[in-house]
Amino acid sequence: MIILTSTLGLEGAVALEVKSYGYRIVYSESGKVFVNAEYSDIPFMNIYMRSAERVLFVVGRFHARSFDDLYDGIRSLDWSFIPNGSRVWIAKVKSVSSKLFAERSIQSVAMKAVADSLKLGSGPRYPVFINIKNDEVTVSADSTGEKGLHVRGYRKKYSRAPLRETIAASLLILARYKGENLIDPFCGSGTIPIEAALMAKNIAPGIKRSFASENWADLKDIYRKLKKRTKSETKDIDPPIICSDIDEDILKVANENAGRAGVKIEIMRRDFRDIRCEGEGKIVTNPPYGERMKGVWRDFKTIFKSCPKWEKHFISPIKNISKIVRKSPDKSIPFFNSGLKVFFHQYYRIKKGQDNSPHP
Template identity: 40%
Template sequence: MQKVELIATATFGLESVVADEVRGLGYEDVKVDNGKVTFTADLSAIPRANMWLRTADRVRLKIGEFHATTFDELFEKTKALPWSDWIPEDAAFPVEGKSVKSTLFSVPDCQAIVKKAVVESLKKTYKREWFDEQGPLFKIEVALLKDVATLTIDTSGPGLHKRGYRGLIGTAPLKETMAAALILLSRWKPDRIFMDPFCGSGTIPIEAALIGQNIAPGMNREFVSESWPVIPKALWREARAETHDLAQYDRKLEIIGTDIDDEVLKVARRNAAEAGVDDQIHFQRMDVRDIRTKRKYGYLICNPPYGERLGDWKQVTRLYREMGQVFRSELDTWSYYIITSDEEFEQHFGRQATKKRKLYNGNIKVDYYQYFGPKPPRPAAQPASE
């Protein structure tokens, strides 16, 4: 089967998580760079990567890469790429671009040059002077970094965070891809109780349920490359069949989402139902100060309010102190993972994190504070029967 080079784009700080996911799909030729993970695979990787990657932003098909410091160089080298191998005669092929630390810094000019070069390449193949662009969409990107131009076509369409279940969004939402990354970074296992005491519209608990039952995040949505003639429909059918075969719908999970806002909890319940995991999550109205449980060795992952979101640092500081008191007294055997932009979080919380990781929630720099609890005791060995 035809080999392709794909780029899974990633939020800053999540590249290694995306790379682990790519390797988990069975692809070994993996290269990690800032903001992207590049890998080589056969054509079936386009539907499989789009359906399975939980933490990538989108999947791009790499058409070519070359050095360019002049518009002539950009034009000629773009024109020489095999565009007609992918783009049919009736396709729509808009061009977007970006330029970082490059001689060719004018993005609109670069976009126009690339568009003209692709048109000239297609004119030579299809023997025509004009393209109506009324057919399937092939969105081209020219990305210039330190005078190296990378030409790709987007295979995803809407970003991969758009799973399809979150039609109703609460305030200050966390992207589904980020929520999934927080869970994967925690190494949570589906046999352990899971809690989010600031669940909002339910994104973190829902992503935990999808991970816990091995439900592919993209199994029920469509992707722009499904309309591409070059990808056989059978590959999409096989990829979707695989998602159903590998889903563990019978696995029971214990996931709890709490919040103090009844209205946002209604949204969370609707979102969970839309995702098909409402029977795995218990949503409840509760203040974080009221958390009580006899369960041991659970996982708590949350995205609590922080100053940029609330605009009230005093209120946030008080909340973090209360969290620290409650977690130490009521969840002393649990592991907890907290994302916030407050650089003094540990001081307010009253305990230094076991591990800290820098991430970005949208444009806000945040840290992921990870507190590792004790491991549960191993079950006692059963005596041998006589």
């Protein structure tokens, strides 16, 4: 089994995406999606998943209410996927609502059990996570590594409040973006438009980076073949995407980021109040929030007036958004963006006789 970790509240996007690749979800809980997948699926997940933050390979699960249970549980797991001479360490411990809660002690007992199960050395690195919830221990190996999957390799400079790449991709997945007209009127450093262009061009998000598991036993070849395959899958198109913002300097960063990501998008300086929309399409955006930005929210309904035929999908800290735009959203998904609770409000149209729901 594989665990895909996600931004709190956006598990639905991860589930939708992994299901679209033909995998079966075993279950989901906050921040985690458990997928019926094998060790050999690790490279695919790391290279292709856009919305997940990490790919954890589950070594095993057991019940533990004492340190003896913990030691015995870890000793009884099948560690044969790790060759002798590897470097294995307990990289992360988390315990919630459980008899065992002292994380330092859990770490040292777990490490002893691992060291007694394997002949350790200084070879390939295997970071191990121990998660305990309601006395149920999940032991997993972090195949992604130090940097989460949001690090794609194209972003070197940031805006003041950049959106994580994995969150931008999650929002696009929830908006059912499929390469149609797209505008982000508050694009900042361009994360949403760039992620959209990567999706439309079928460029795998992990192509430009490396992963902790690239040196793991039996995975090297799979990584090499997949990275080669993804190159031939790229579509030679420039999707119709507009990235606009009021800040000229941040648009220069967006332009540099798009270049590094290998995508072409239209970048323009424009106040969101001057937005123009032709035909049909989707607005997916992350407007500024906080006290200073009251003016933005006061005038936000301009977007609804100027683009009546376009779907609108946007983040806001305001739960009751209908007070602002005078229209109830079709769906609002609460999630945590940099520790702040926000809502992803979605306005999409249902055409007569057609289920156009963007949700499973």
